[in-house]
Amino acid sequence: MGDEVYSQLMKELKEGKYVFTGELEPEKAGDVEEPIKAARELVGLVTACNVTDNPQSFAYVSSLAASYKIQQETGMECIYQLRCADRNRNALLSDILGAGVLGLKNILALTGDHVSLGDTPDAKPVFDLDSTTLIALIRKVVDEGKDLGGNEIHNPPKLHVGAAAAPGAAVLKAEIAKVRRKIKAGAEFIQTQVVYYTEVLDRFFKELGKVDVPILVGIFPAKTYAQADFFDKYVAGVDVPPDYLQNMKETKSIKDKEKRKEEVDRVNIEFFTGFLEHLKDTPAAGCHIMAVGYPRIIPALKKVME
Amino acid sequence: MIAQEQKPIEEILDYLKGKQKVVAMGCGGCATFYHTGDKKAVKEMAERLRKEGKEVTEIILPLGVSACEIDMSSKFLEKKRKAIENADALLMMSCGDGVQVIAEYIEKRIGVTIAVVPANDALGLVGGGPKKFKETCQMCGQCELGKTAGICPLTSCSKGLMNGPCGGVREDGKCEVDPEKDCAWVRIYERMEKMGELAKFEEMRDPHAWSRAKRPRLFEIEEPVNPVSTILSSLPAYLTLFGGPKYEEEE
Numbered sequence: 001m002g003d004e005v006y007s008q009l010m011k012e013l014k015e016g017k018y019v020f021t022g023e024l025e026p027e028k029a030g031d032v033e034e035p036i037k038a039a040r041e042l043v044g045l046v047t048a049c050n051v052t053d054n055p056q057s058f059a060y061v062s063s064l065a066a067s068y069k070i071q072q073e074t075g076m077e078c079i080y081q082l083r084c085a086d087r088n089r090n091a092l093l094s095d096i097l098g099a100g101v102l103g104l105k106n107i108l109a110l111t112g113d114h115v116s117l118g119d120t121p122d123a124k125p126v127f128d129l130d131s132t133t134l135i136a137l138i139r140k141v142v143d144e145g146k147d148l149g150g151n152e153i154h155n156p157p158k159l160h161v162g163a164a165a166a167p168g169a170a171v172l173k174a175e176i177a178k179v180r181r182k183i184k185a186g187a188e189f190i191q192t193q194v195v196y197y198t199e200v201l202d203r204f205f206k207e208l209g210k211v212d213v214p215i216l217v218g219i220f221p222a223k224t225y226a227q228a229d230f231f232d233k234y235v236a237g238v239d240v241p242p243d244y245l246q247n248m249k250e251t252k253s254i255k256d257k258e259k260r261k262e263e264v265d266r267v268n269i270e271f272f273t274g275f276l277e278h279l280k281d282t283p284a285a286g287c288h289i290m291a292v293g294y295p296r297i298i299p300a301l302k303k304v305m306e
Numbered sequence: 307m308i309a310q311e312q313k314p315i316e317e318i319l320d321y322l323k324g325k326q327k328v329v330a331m332g333c334g335g336c337a338t339f340y341h342t343g344d345k346k347a348v349k350e351m352a353e354r355l356r357k358e359g360k361e362v363t364e365i366i367l368p369l370g371v372s373a374c375e376i377d378m379s380s381k382f383l384e385k386k387r388k389a390i391e392n393a394d395a396l397l398m399m400s401c402g403d404g405v406q407v408i409a410e411y412i413e414k415r416i417g418v419t420i421a422v423v424p425a426n427d428a429l430g431l432v433g434g435g436p437k438k439f440k441e442t443c444q445m446c447g448q449c450e451l452g453k454t455a456g457i458c459p460l461t462s463c464s465k466g467l468m469n470g471p472c473g474g475v476r477e478d479g480k481c482e483v484d485p486e487k488d489c490a491w492v493r494i495y496e497r498m499e500k501m502g503e504l505a506k507f508e509e510m511r512d513p514h515a516w517s518r519a520k521r522p523r524l525f526e527i528e529e530p531v532n533p534v535s536t537i538l539s540s541l542p543a544y545l546t547l548f549g550g551p552k553y554e555e556e557e
Contacts, residue, residue, distance in 0.1 A: 085465075089513060111472050114464055114483045125465060132469035133513045148513065166473040174471050174495040177508045181469060185510050193473060236474045236482050 007105035019286030022046040026061035041295040048077040057118025068102040083112030088128035100157020109134040139186035163187035167204035214285030221268040223294035321423040325394035331365040333400035335372030343399035363389035373404030395421040401428035447518030455497035462490035
């Protein structure tokens with residue numbers, strides 16, 4: 001791993017700037033108009049955006065194609081999410097090389113949810129590599145110009161690789177060991193799963209100890225009660241505080257659309273102001289705001305961090 | 307052992323549609339432990355087929371004589387050579403291995419090509435028992451157990467990860483895919499912790515080498531076992547089965 005910087009994301013992280021990243025979700029569609037529209041709204045608000053790769057193992061537009069189109073049409077730098085669930089090591093290598101060809105500069109290496117939890121549960125799960133060995137593969141490609149078979153790669157791509165971490169993991173000690181393992185494998189930045197509880201975050205940073213890579217803490221200001229409820233019920237390692245859930249639930253009864261939006265924003269700003277104030281006292285290098293379809297909340301959240 | 311269960315009778319009868327003379331053959335290996343190819347199962351199947359108006363010949367293999375061990379099972383086939391030569395089908399009450407080994411013998415050594423159809427579905431290589439069994443090895447050809455505290459993550463982790471756990475571990479250390487199953491990587495962590503080997507846990511394990519699982523795999527040994535002398539010389543050792551504490555299965 002050299003000191004070269006290929007992306008705006010890495011540049012700002014290396015400069016010690018407090019970094020915000022966003023999230024864009026390609027859909028089950030023949031176009032990427034929605035994430036492009038969302039990306040346009042996020043330009044100037046965040047440094048880069050993650051482009052999800054079949055989240056929850058639902059099959060959508062390829063994150064590689066979407067990342068390329070979004071970056072090309074909006075100028076938003078993309079963090080191309082790449083999962084092991086659907087691809088073997090050869091397909092992963094092809095996509096890594098393809099990412100370089102298409103001008104992408106950041107990859108977030110993920111294992112991915114089990115395909116049996118997705119919308120086509122009979123699909124064959126692949127998982128030939130895992131997040132750690134995928135990171136190692138990307139490093140080998142970028143740093144040594146070789147693949148896992150030791151074969152030479154002509155003109156290897158220049159990419160940064162990030163890893164995920166789950167501060168709310170049910171068995172935290174094993175998760176911490178895994179995060180350390182991913183750092184050793186060559187992860188250059190970390191984006192965490194969504195966290196709502198400051199205690200969860202503090203425990204994570206304490207157990208992890210000092211590490212050399214910047215960590216962006218994931219937050220999820222929900223646009224609707226249903227979104228918050230989904231995270232609470234279905235996303236492993238994420239607990240949503242009952243007070244916040246209740247306040248979000250109450251916004252459902254507001255008939256006037258504009259007033260409801262205002263109230264949703266108020267609930268989020270109130271909750272996240274406290275959380276973000278606390279975040280200032282942690283080693284976090286930035287914040288990954290997974291406010292999908294909810295860019296209007298970002299300026300208010302960024303203001304807290306100024 | 308190869309866990310197995312009998313197919314629905316409708317499916318079996320469908321395979322035997324239009325086949326009047328049927329040989330029903332059991333297996334003295336795994337199928338005996340799962341009651342899918344023991345003496346009782348063969349007798350019951352034969353009865354069922356006779357009710358359908360079929361002429362049935364039974365071939366029962368004693369415990370220890372597996373259908374897939376052809377040097378032993380062929381003796382029992384040869385005893386019923388005439389019936390096989392005249393049969394329209396053989397219903398094989400074993401795993402798919404037994405079905406195919408027997409079919410090949412009949413075709414090549416008895417010289418007839420008849421339908422050899424399965425009575426069972428094989429469900430995996432499992433261990434444990436006597437009632438509860440668990441799949442823990444997938445015979446991948448490149449054992450990783452030395453790197454993973456004796457628990458195979460390729461088999462016991464739903465995703466088959468070499469570097470887990472994934473983010474899907476439940477509060478109680480169970481798997482996100484199936485709340486009944488333990489997270490293999492939490493178990494590996496706990497075992498390594500107890501053995502004072504956590505440094506090993508933090509090390510990255512290389513991706514698994516799948517090249518040794520190229521199918522179909524062929525295998526050869528230099529010195530074949532002599533089943534008769536092996537059984538006879540082992541007889542005193544079987545006395546151990548009559549002593550010692552009774553094995554009680556955990557609930």
